[in-house]
Amino acid sequence: MNVETPRPSGTGPLRGIRVLEMGQLIAGPFCGQLLGDLGAEVIKIEDPENGDPMRQWGQATVKGSSLWWSVLARNKKSVTLNLRTPEGQAAAATLAESADIVVENFRPGSLEKWGLSHEELSKNNPGLIMLRVSGFGQTGPYSAQAGYGAIGEAMGGLRYVVGDPSTPPSRVGVSIGDSLAALFGTVGVLAALQERHNSGLGQVVDSAIYESVLGMMESLVPEWAEDGIQRERSGSTLPKIAPSNVYPTADGQWLIIAANQDTVFRRLAAAMGNPRLADGPEYSTHTARGERQAELDELVAEFSLQFTADDLVELLNENSVPVGKIFRVEDMLSDPQYKARRSVIEVDSTDYGTVTMQNAFPRLSRTDTTVRWAGPELGQDTEAVLTQAGYDRGALTDLRDKGVIR
Known part of the structure; x- marks a missing residue:
């Protein structure tokens, strides 16, 4: 698929919503995946040199591309911009003028340093909603620290209670902290979209990984605070829930x-x-x-x-x-329930031919979620998206010569 190939439009409830995804790895991009599954146009900005590191993550690759990437970046357009250059920052700001949502998960302060804060971007786009996903949130004494999902899982209380009581604290076998922050962030974005109908204004959605984990910890806090009960690791059971x-x-x-x-x-x-x-x-x-x-x-x-x-x-x-x-x-692949609901599907891909992956969830009866394409090649939509934003051929050549785009 090249930049001239038309992309199929989304049919989901977010059709017509434009998302500018400036994050990388999992926490921000998983939110972008969810919004894309719901029908939004998601424009993913990647570094022109190597792209999102998720292109290489996971246990299996095809032609050097991660199969994980094919899921996490599905329904997205890939635009390369070096955000550490003035030209790249200006191009991102231009794209943000027509966006409804910006998703980012850089360390707090990065966007401010690049002149891409919500305060700056909203001057030309008052209705802009910005989701900021980080380890510890945008405020507080830990906000400037590096905060990966594993740290958020530990601080939010999950790691302590996962595993067998005879072993050290364990981890869940997927990146649950990042994914929970993306889920809570998505809920916040959808709420902000609804509020915008009333006010006409955007706002910042601040999703911290540790708080997203904490939000799933049931009665862990009041059990200790009110009754001095510390929930411990219990293996394959939940205490007092039997059989x-x-x-x-x-x-x-x-x-x-x-x-x-x-x-x-x-x-x-x-x-x-x-x-x-x-x-x-x-x-x-x-x-x-x-x-x-x-x-x-x-x-x-x-x-x-x-x-x-x-x-x-x-x-x-x-x-x-x-x-x-x-x-x-x-x-899963042989189960009749999975087959009847098409919980797993095959998606066309230039890198993989077809790739088998989980479908888009949840299901909507009239404007359903869809997977339109697998994760894109690096920069394959750069020219098309920037041309639509007003960049002519000479400007694109100049950006390419300077290494701002690929």
């Missing part, structure tokens, strides 16, 4: 069984052939089951080991007990 765990099967698999609600546990007891288990004081209430979590898990495990995974899933589904296999990707 809700992974249980072994006769064919060496593990199933999730979640029967901690009173009515559901009664149905599980019936499926186990022991309906009276739900009648006695030891297990009849949520609180009682929580107090006897370990012994109840042993009973359920003894039951689950009598069946193969498929047979146990069938039995528990017949009894309306929530149960599920622990999916790997190969399970």
Whole structure:
């Protein structure tokens, strides 16, 4: 695909919204991905030399391009600009004049140093909304520190409670801190868009990674502050929530069984052939089951080991007990639910031919989310976007000669 190839328009609810993405790695760009999936036009600014480092991240590459990049940069246009040059800063400011949203996740103060702060950009575009994603937020004594997702996960309380109690604090197997900051940032952007209908004005959305993690930590804070209870690592369970765990099967698999609600546990007891288990004081209430979590898990495990995974899933589904296999990707690709909803799709790509990836979520009944193309080649939309912004061929040649664009 070259710069002359027309891009398919989005059909989602954000069709007509223009986003200027100036971040890199995950926290800012994941927000750009979400907005693009929702139909926005996302113009991603990349350094002309190497582009976003995410082009090389991940465990698998094709022709030197990361498969992770194909997902994170989908539905985006790639424009190269060296933001550390006056010419690049001027071009970015010009693009911001027609943007609805700017997304950035540089260290706080960077945009101010480049003359690209919200205060400056909004002089020519009062309705501009700027999402600023950072480790610690734009204010406070830590704001100027480097704040990667891992640090935010630790500071927000997640790392301490993840893992087995016999091991050091663990991490979730994906970049959850960055992704949560992008999700909270996206919610803030959508709220700011709605508010703009009333005021006509934009504003800054300040999404800190540690606060985004903290926002997901349930009752962790009041449990300690009001009752002195520190939640600890608990492996595959949640304390006092029983039975809700992974249980072994006769064919060496593990199933999730979640029967901690009173009515559901009664149905599980019936499926186990022991309906009276739900009648006695030891297990009849949520609180009682929580107090006897370990012994109840042993009973359920003894039951689950009598069946193969498929047979146990069938039995528990017949009894309306929530149960599920622990999916790997190969399970997803063959699963009928995934197929029926097209949860995984194939997307055309110049680098990969086609690439299989997760679809766009959530689903909307009338203006649905879509994946229009995979992550673009570096700078492939530079000329088209800057020409639309008023740069003629001579100006583009000058920028190229100076190394401002690629």
